[in-house]
Amino acid sequence: MLALTRKKNESIIINNNIEITVLEIKGDQIKIGIKAPRDIPVYRKEVYLQIQASNKDSLEQEGLDDLRNLLGLKG
Template sequence: MLVLSRKLGQRFQVGQDVRVTIVKIDRNSVRIGIEAPSDVIVYREEIVPQEEVEPSVNASTV
């Protein structure tokens, strides 16, 4: 895991097409803005569809 320290208004880039901006900082929360192409789906972790989280049943182990 990469851990970054950013200040209000600072940004970082993920790959070629995704930009994350620190929009607001409160005592117990940070608000971020995500700019991404319309074909990139962004989910909060608590609502990620289960088929994307669980490994495939048919996956073979090596």
């Protein structure tokens, strides 16, 4: 993990097209702003993990057998 120190209104750039800016520092919380192309999804980690778990559950419960049947694979 890369750890950087930034002050209010300072930014970092990722991959030439994502900018993360520290907007506010209040106690033990910071508010950040993220500028990224619309085709790049940005999620809070807890939401991302829920989406991944939901997708995994969906695939395991419904889609895997259907996909195997469609591809003519034996499970």
